[in-house]
Amino acid sequence: MHNEQIFVKPSLTHRELLSFEKMLLHQITKFFSNSYFRNYYPSSFTFPVSSNNNNNKNEIFDFRSDTVTTPTEEMFEAMVKASRGDDVFEDDHSTKELEAYVAHLTGYKSALMTVSGTMANQLAIRSHLLQPPHSILCDYRSHIYTYEAGGIAYHSQAQVIPLQPKNNIHLTFGEISSNIILSDDVHFAPTRVISLENTLNGLILPLSEIKNISDVARKKGIKMHLDGARIWNASAETEIALNSYGEYFDSMSLCFSKSLGAPIGSALVGNEKFIKKARHLRKLFGGGWRQSGLLAAAAKLAIESNFPQKLKETHELARKLSEGLSKHGIIITDPVHTNMVFIDTAAVNITIKKLAESLALHGIRIFDNDGTITRLVVHYQITPQAIAKFVQVAGEIVKKNE
Ligand SMILES: Cc1ncc(COP(=O)(O)O)c(C=O)c1O
CATH class of the missing domain: 3.40.640.10 (Type I PLP-dependent aspartate aminotransferase-like (Major domain))
Known part of the structure; x- marks a missing residue:
């Protein structure tokens, strides 16, 4: 997708459409299998192409950073x-x-x-x-x-x-x-x-x-x-x-x-x-x-x-996330003043990688690593439902691990 352009002819036959679709899929697979993305995507999960775009059915809630927000219509x-x-x-x-x-x-x-x-x-x-x-x-x-x-x-x-x-x-x-x-x-x-x-x-x-x-x-x-x-x-x-x-x-x-x-x-x-x-x-x-x-x-x-209202709402969601995770025994390592939550999963004996893999199955993405500490960032394209799902999934793996 980076270096090849795709042109769509004004009217395509059914056959041409099928082959265009195949070519598109090939391009997408190539894009997502490059090494940068492999580092962040758990191998057991293939994220759909869409990200935080609210208009898309395959929503992904990306907690890696607030830089990942996507432009709106x-x-x-x-x-x-x-x-x-x-x-x-x-x-x-x-x-x-x-x-x-x-x-x-x-x-x-x-x-x-x-x-x-x-x-x-x-x-x-x-x-x-x-x-x-x-x-x-x-x-x-x-x-x-x-x-x-x-x-x-x-x-x-x-x-x-x-x-x-x-x-x-x-x-x-x-x-x-x-x-x-x-x-x-x-x-x-x-x-x-x-x-x-x-x-x-x-x-x-x-x-x-x-x-x-x-x-x-x-x-x-x-x-x-x-x-x-x-x-x-x-x-x-x-x-x-x-x-x-x-x-x-x-x-x-x-x-x-x-x-x-x-x-x-x-x-x-x-x-x-x-x-x-x-x-x-x-x-x-x-x-x-x-x-x-x-x-x-x-x-x-x-x-x-x-600014300022939507940002305030993200801070409220970040606090909800930290309270929810903390109830499941995950340590919140820093005070939550605004939209960032730093967690340590050592006390519940799970790695961030394990947490990331479980969350990925629900379209939630976090920075993963083999350790127990990571940063979660809430932004305005993260919904209250995504926060609730995050807390629920974390609770389930903590319980399974007991
Ligand atoms: C506090 C702070 N300052 C500066 C920057 C740099 O911004 P950019 O990535 O646009 O260069 C960042 C990036 O995340 C940041 O978090």
């Missing part, structure tokens, strides 16, 4: 109506409209739409920094440090100082302030950026902590960046407006393609000078895009349709 309709200008020429109305909207929501002057959250974060850090020696403080679990392929070293030549929060939930003002380096001693790389993440593993970083960290950063001339891929969830849950979070940072990245459910895209927000620099660097990164309007239109619709 309404998004396709918005895409058709989007403007078709060239964004490198800054000519595209829908892209500009989305950028202005996100800037407004977060209380910033300017915004830049990017292809991914990784690109938005890396552009932010590169735009804040001038030249080495320099360092960045962040949580050791943060996406910018752990999951961006070493991008900070590559793009910004910066040392990252990862900190482990003592409370295992979020970094505190004390932990950050005691690790700031201001010295011009030649042995050290001075702190130039503090990068926070909210939510991180679904956990909310309290505004009061952010405020204290920001106050000290501002006094010391250190830039504050927020990886707000899921700041939407934090804001929906706490009912603290996005622009109240925005006050304490110099830049924020926000993802449209995670909990909000848009197919592609993120935004970086900041002041005009900062975004101008990020736009220039985006081109250097190869991320200048042309007719981006259709993606911007889908992203704007995703915000308008899902």
Whole structure:
């Protein structure tokens, strides 16, 4: 399906239709037997082609991530109506409209739409920094440090100082302030950026902590960046407006393609000078895009349709899931603040692989492994029925295993 195109003639005979169907099946089988998918699909179960699309009979409820949401019919309709200008020429109305909207929501002057959250974060850090020696403080679990392929070293030549929060939930003002380096001693790389993440593993970083960290950063001339891929969830849950979070940072990245459910895209927000620099660097990164309007239109619709109410509902479902699993003896390893549930099945003596295989028979997909720990993510295309089924199936295998 990746490299061969399929053309359907305007009118097909019955025989042609049968052979077209056969060819389609062959393509689908090929696609699903590649090694990437084999890693995630239990061998005993063949998932149908559809995923979270509510219009499809063969629904799959995919708890691996909130990035797996599929575009809705309404998004396709918005895409058709989007403007078709060239964004490198800054000519595209829908892209500009989305950028202005996100800037407004977060209380910033300017915004830049990017292809991914990784690109938005890396552009932010590169735009804040001038030249080495320099360092960045962040949580050791943060996406910018752990999951961006070493991008900070590559793009910004910066040392990252990862900190482990003592409370295992979020970094505190004390932990950050005691690790700031201001010295011009030649042995050290001075702190130039503090990068926070909210939510991180679904956990909310309290505004009061952010405020204290920001106050000290501002006094010391250190830039504050927020990886707000899921700041939407934090804001929906706490009912603290996005622009109240925005006050304490110099830049924020926000993802449209995670909990909000848009197919592609993120935004970086900041002041005009900062975004101008990020736009220039985006081109250097190869991320200048042309007719981006259709993606911007889908992203704007995703915000308008899902933020904040649908996100709040996903948090409620995540809590239901954690309560249900916990009743069956499965340990919930972290508090459930928003849409993520971390589980450990060691106490009930089953592996995640075994759980995944049983769930797969009911069209429920999770990240599997041979161990006992995994992450479950609830998104707006997961229904209350899927949560109930998940809990029921988990209960059945726990019982069988007793
Ligand atoms: C907190 C966080 N930040 C940034 C990203 C990067 O987003 P992308 O996959 O669009 O590059 C992710 C991806 O899951 C994320 O979870």
